[in-house]
Amino acid sequence: MKSQVFELIRSKRAVRRFRDEPLPESVVTLILEAGRLSGSAKNRQPWHFIAVQKRETLRELAACGAFAGHLAGAALGVALVTGDPFLRLTVPFDLGRAAQSMMLTAWSLGVGSVMATIYRPDRACDILGVPPEYTIPWCISFGYPAEPSDRPPRRGGRRAADEVIHREHW
């Protein structure tokens, strides 16, 4: 059974260090379109995406999360903007779907990525001029990997199939 998207999922790893090389506009557009076109509960599309490529802005965003430092060196940061993400559990779920679409599309074009949880969403909204009824729970860093992308995953890998996958019942 062959599936190119499965191979992308299998080979994908979090990339936190990027080459100092801009992404072509066609790549940026495709990544953003992959998010925009993703499915969501009742087709609500509970998202806006802000694409950031200015180094100074990326550096400011990098200071908005304890583990968001990688944004400072990204070629592209995408802020996920939404209303109250706690209002409905489907909001963060659908944001996850859109993020995965963007990251897999990027990976198919040789572009690495990693998630950043934003611990200071008010500050991130200030930086990007986002209206007060919205927040930024996550950003995604994108860029060409600084390290070869064919090395095996660094840490732990995934839990074994028989630990995670059940048939017919628990």
Next chain:
Amino acid sequence: MKSQVFELIRSKRAVRRFRDEPLPESVVTLILEAGRLSGSAKNRQPWHFIAVQKRETLRELAACGAFAGHLAGAALGVALVTGDPFLRLTVPFDLGRAAQSMMLTAWSLGVGSVMATIYRPDRACDILGVPPEYTIPWCISFGYPAEPSDRPPRRGGRRAADEVIHREHW
């Protein structure tokens, strides 16, 4: 700029009616593996997956949500099992990433899918014998589409790019 995964994202639509035809075991395995191998915050992998193919069990699960009726006719239902999904916002986000991986892998093999929000998680956990410290916020229906899969999306489509995508700031 060509990307097969982008084409899958672009062409994907929610499939709620399925042919009465089982999925090959190799397809079921690949869908489940796509979920298992997905990335998550701090590699926490906050998930178990229960694959259900017995018609009677699928019918019981279909009664656990107001819009979950499609599970009754699915060739495969996958229950997403997790701890408290409200504990951390990354739990539903990561479940969304895994769900998108599974649905895109399925779509690449001609298998349609649609999400079901579970309104009665306690009942769903009873049906599947899930321990009390876990819950089932969502299930996914999978199967070969009963209708041709090349028709355009039924409802509304997606919001326009200039409404959703911002550059450098809001």
